[in-house]
Amino acid sequence: MKERKVVDPEYLLKEAPREKKFLIGNEAVAEAVKRANVDIGVSYPITPQSEAMHLVGDIYAEGYLKDYYRAEHELGAMAAVAGAAMGGARTFTATSGPGTLRAFEMFPCWAGARLPIVCAFMCRGVNSPLTIQPDNIEIGWLMDTGMLIFHAENPQEFFDMLLQAYVIAEQPDVHIPVGVCADGFFVTHTREIVEVTPEDEMLPPYDPSKSPCPTMDMETPPIRQIRDPFVMKSNYISYNAHASWQQEVRAAAERSRKHIAKYLGSSIEVTNPDAEILLMASGTAAAQARVAVERAQKDGIDAGLVKVKVIRPFPDKEIRELTENPKAILVPEHNIVGWLAREVMSRTDYTKVCGGPRVFGGMTMPPEVILSEIKNLARVI
Amino acid sequence: MIPKISPGFEDVLPVEYRELVQDGSYGRNLRIKDLGTFKESIEEHPLCAGCALSLSIRLIVASLPCPEDTIVVGTTGCNSILMPQLAIHNIHSLFGNQNAVASGLKRALKIRYPDKHKDVVVVAGDGGTADIGLSMTMHSWFRRENITTIMLDNEGYSNTGGQESSMTREGVVLYMAPLGKKYPKTRMFEIARESGCAYVAAVSPASPRRLEKMVRRAILVARAIGPTYVQIYCPCATNYKFSPSETLKRTKDDEQIREYMSSDAKELIERLGE
Amino acid sequence: MHFPIILFLTKNWLESHMASAICSQKDYKVVPGPEAYLSPAAASMGIVLPEKGQGLIEGQIVSEKVAMEAIAKKLLGAKNPTFFPGPNVLWAVSEKAVAKAVALQEMVKAVPGMKIIPMPDYRPKYPMINPEVEINPNHPNLTIWHNEIDVCVFAGVHCHYANLALKIIRGGTDCYTIALCANPGHEDAMISLRDVHVEDIRRLTKVIERLREGSK
Numbered sequence: 001m002k003e004r005k006v007v008d009p010e011y012l013l014k015e016a017p018r019e020k021k022f023l024i025g026n027e028a029v030a031e032a033v034k035r036a037n038v039d040i041g042v043s044y045p046i047t048p049q050s051e052a053m054h055l056v057g058d059i060y061a062e063g064y065l066k067d068y069y070r071a072e073h074e075l076g077a078m079a080a081v082a083g084a085a086m087g088g089a090r091t092f093t094a095t096s097g098p099g100t101l102r103a104f105e106m107f108p109c110w111a112g113a114r115l116p117i118v119c120a121f122m123c124r125g126v127n128s129p130l131t132i133q134p135d136n137i138e139i140g141w142l143m144d145t146g147m148l149i150f151h152a153e154n155p156q157e158f159f160d161m162l163l164q165a166y167v168i169a170e171q172p173d174v175h176i177p178v179g180v181c182a183d184g185f186f187v188t189h190t191r192e193i194v195e196v197t198p199e200d201e202m203l204p205p206y207d208p209s210k211s212p213c214p215t216m217d218m219e220t221p222p223i224r225q226i227r228d229p230f231v232m233k234s235n236y237i238s239y240n241a242h243a244s245w246q247q248e249v250r251a252a253a254e255r256s257r258k259h260i261a262k263y264l265g266s267s268i269e270v271t272n273p274d275a276e277i278l279l280m281a282s283g284t285a286a287a288q289a290r291v292a293v294e295r296a297q298k299d300g301i302d303a304g305l306v307k308v309k310v311i312r313p314f315p316d317k318e319i320r321e322l323t324e325n326p327k328a329i330l331v332p333e334h335n336i337v338g339w340l341a342r343e344v345m346s347r348t349d350y351t352k353v354c355g356g357p358r359v360f361g362g363m364t365m366p367p368e369v370i371l372s373e374i375k376n377l378a379r380v381i
Numbered sequence: 382m383i384p385k386i387s388p389g390f391e392d393v394l395p396v397e398y399r400e401l402v403q404d405g406s407y408g409r410n411l412r413i414k415d416l417g418t419f420k421e422s423i424e425e426h427p428l429c430a431g432c433a434l435s436l437s438i439r440l441i442v443a444s445l446p447c448p449e450d451t452i453v454v455g456t457t458g459c460n461s462i463l464m465p466q467l468a469i470h471n472i473h474s475l476f477g478n479q480n481a482v483a484s485g486l487k488r489a490l491k492i493r494y495p496d497k498h499k500d501v502v503v504v505a506g507d508g509g510t511a512d513i514g515l516s517m518t519m520h521s522w523f524r525r526e527n528i529t530t531i532m533l534d535n536e537g538y539s540n541t542g543g544q545e546s547s548m549t550r551e552g553v554v555l556y557m558a559p560l561g562k563k564y565p566k567t568r569m570f571e572i573a574r575e576s577g578c579a580y581v582a583a584v585s586p587a588s589p590r591r592l593e594k595m596v597r598r599a600i601l602v603a604r605a606i607g608p609t610y611v612q613i614y615c616p617c618a619t620n621y622k623f624s625p626s627e628t629l630k631r632t633k634d635d636e637q638i639r640e641y642m643s644s645d646a647k648e649l650i651e652r653l654g655e
Numbered sequence: 656m657h658f659p660i661i662l663f664l665t666k667n668w669l670e671s672h673m674a675s676a677i678c679s680q681k682d683y684k685v686v687p688g689p690e691a692y693l694s695p696a697a698a699s700m701g702i703v704l705p706e707k708g709q710g711l712i713e714g715q716i717v718s719e720k721v722a723m724e725a726i727a728k729k730l731l732g733a734k735n736p737t738f739f740p741g742p743n744v745l746w747a748v749s750e751k752a753v754a755k756a757v758a759l760q761e762m763v764k765a766v767p768g769m770k771i772i773p774m775p776d777y778r779p780k781y782p783m784i785n786p787e788v789e790i791n792p793n794h795p796n797l798t799i800w801h802n803e804i805d806v807c808v809f810a811g812v813h814c815h816y817a818n819l820a821l822k823i824i825r826g827g828t829d830c831y832t833i834a835l836c837a838n839p840g841h842e843d844a845m846i847s848l849r850d851v852h853v854e855d856i857r858r859l860t861k862v863i864e865r866l867r868e869g870s871k
Binding site for chain 3: 382384385386387388389390393394395396398424425426427465466
Binding site for chain 3: 114171172173175210211212213214219220221222224225226229230231232233237238240241243244245247248250251252254255258
């Protein structure tokens with residue numbers, strides 16, 4: 001194994017010196033995994049994720065991980081990291097669009113089993129017809145699995161969020177999986193300056209003794225233990241036990257808010273919150289919206305931007321407060337269903353919310369498309 | 382871990398735990414011949430009368446070479462209803478993903494306990510192993526994972542009410558095969574052998590001593606060499622609609638005892654005197 | 656058109672199902688039940704866990720000292736105080752676990768009439784549990800009802816299962832729940848301490864003894 005120094009998570013995330021590198025998103029992922037002191041990586045190829053897990057394989061070969069292999073398919077990969085996490089290991093895996101769907105049964109299973117797995121989702125469109133291009137419709141499906149969901153705008157955020165994800169996921173009061181999502185190609189294959197922490201400093205190892213559920217190693221009591229027990233009787237209390245279990249998983253996500261505030265700073269980033277027209281966006285749509293808002297402001301339109309970084313737990317309170325005053329809210333998205341618009345609409349006066357513009361199937365979102373919607377709105381409000 | 386009660390709590394634990402500590406099988410290298418003389422690591426469970434599968438699990442548990450360091454991975458099915466009653470750490474994740482879960486688990490335990498053998502044993506039904514989980518079963522063999530896979534072959538989906546599986550025999554009428562199954566029983570023994578299992582065996586609970594020998598061999602070979610597979614024929618009285626009192630006779634009549642071992646496995650088994 | 660079922664829903668039921676923070680109650684209190692058909696997880700009602708050195712009383716953050724005093728008072732005032740030790744203290748897996756078990760037994764001795772009923776594991780027990788000899792996280796209410804337990808203390812239970820049990824107890828019984836947690840605590844208990852180790856249990860025992868002597 002590579003000789004490295006274990007450092008305090010808060011130091012690593014906030015204070016450690018940073019070196020500038022010119023990286024694509026997938027390279028930033030491997031750089032994060034290198035510093036996360038991951039025990040086991042399990043991979044399966046799919047565009048646009050593959051390169052990230054190639055690179056994780058490379059750092060395994062260099063001695064940064066203790067084990068790594070290519071699984072039979074995404075369901076097998078996600079099941080293997082579950083088994084490893086139940087055995088007390090820190091794990092990493094990643095996938096994209098169709099792979100997410102192939103593996104989907106595991107995501108609520110991870111959350112229900114209280115496993116602090118970190119998984120990167122390099123979002124892409126799903127069949128049919130086949131596309132390998134950027135489209136983040138899968139986030140809309142992942143939102144209700146019980147996992148925490150972060151959405152990175154660029155390679156820098158992808159790097160930071162992955163490290164933050166491990167620290168937050170493994171808090172004993174949280175201890176649920178985190179999906180760190182980034183829009184395929186726009187982030188995974190775009191080269192940008194990424195400031196990374198020193199290569200020889202890493203997070204402390206995962207401590208399974210603090211897990212809210214017994215680790216499956218035959219060293220942790222009770223020995224008469226199944227992960228995870230189900231109550232098979234048909235009566236009120238059996239159903240109530242399952243309902244309480246589900247509530248506890250959601251409660252764990254609620255508890256993560258405090259740790260998100262500590263390690264991510266905030267679930268949102270706001271520019272000009274008192275604007276008449278407020279844009280709400282996440283991922284690369286936020287980057288495009290930022291340009292559009294700047295141009296709108298130059299044209300004399302009172303526009304602002306809320307970038308949503310954390311999709312689960314959704315920043316309810318912040319969004320509710322921010323949506324009170326603007327006359328109109330615009331939600332540009334890289335998917336056809338408008339999952340972010342749905343989230344915003346359910347937390348405010350929905351008549352103010354204009355879901356769009358939306359592009360998908362690989363289409364880019366030129367700032368002009370957003371700007372033209374802002375201008376249309378400015379005319380009618 | 383050999384369980385020990387914290388001082389002062391000996392009297393408050395329920396009797397089945399006190400017995401487990403005083404008279405359990407952990408660290409004692411007990412055998413099937415000792416059944417009846419020690420506290421077994423299995424409690425009362427709700428499986429049907431005349432269930433050959435539950436008898437098989439009882440025998441498997443009694444055959445484990447190191448119950449104190451064994452983790453069982455099950456899957457959805459009749460087995461999963463019994464599993465919560467085992468005094469051995471065990472996992473239920475999804476239907477069919479047991480060999481993938483076991484792969485990750487085994488690798489994690491190798492990392493965490495480099496100087497100790499932690500035996501990971503998959504115990505799953507025929508539907509879980511040969512149908513829905515076949516790719517994950519076979520790939521764990523291709524990858525040469527150090528795990529033992531035990532299939533409880535009751536020739537159908539019993540927990541869901543008696544449907545045909547690929548392990549059902551040709552011509553048998555079950556749910557979802559209303560005109561009789563149209564193709565023969567899947568040859569899992571041969572598949573396991575050709576997929577890289579170092580030790581493959583077929584047996585039934587009607588031959589308990591033989592079952593014990595095969596389970597022990599499979600686990601010891603998995604530790605040192607690579608994947609192993611044991612197929613246990615355990616017919617289902619409920620869905621095949623025979624009297625529970627006939628179970629053992631039927632099991633005996635139809636059991637096929639087979640064994641394959643690679644040359645490495647043979648050498649190891651001989652060396653260990655197993 | 657409204658669905659007719661809405662007519663039958665009580666305010667309490669509706670509130671308990673509004674899981675998002677938007678609808679969380681400003682005044683939600685974690686108090687003895689029976690609370691609801693399906694009681695909410697306290698964390699989803701805006702209750703947050705204490706920081707180091709703090710405790711929780713009925714959802715309010717207080718100092719650890721105040722929480723300890725409150726625990727002592729509740730235990731000494733109880734008709735039928737009961738301690739539920741979990742696997743992490745029942746089993747002698749480490750010196751720490753044994754020391755904790757011993758300290759907890761000293762605490763039990765300090766409370767007149769306090770009983771011990773273990774939570775030895777988390778399995779759905781078949782065919783049924785005997786509520787006189789154990790408590791099960793899947794149906795903890797049975798043990799509370801059967802033994803008429805009015806105040807209980809959890810320690811050594813894995814956090815996930817402790818929360819399930821605490822919530823079900825609040826949902827269906829009027830038992831006052833206390834959690835001595837080795838991790839960050841339990842919002843679903845009426846009183847919770849966090850980071851509880853041997854010395855903290857000894858301190859709690861001293862508080863109990865002091866209050867008991869004072870009331871004589």
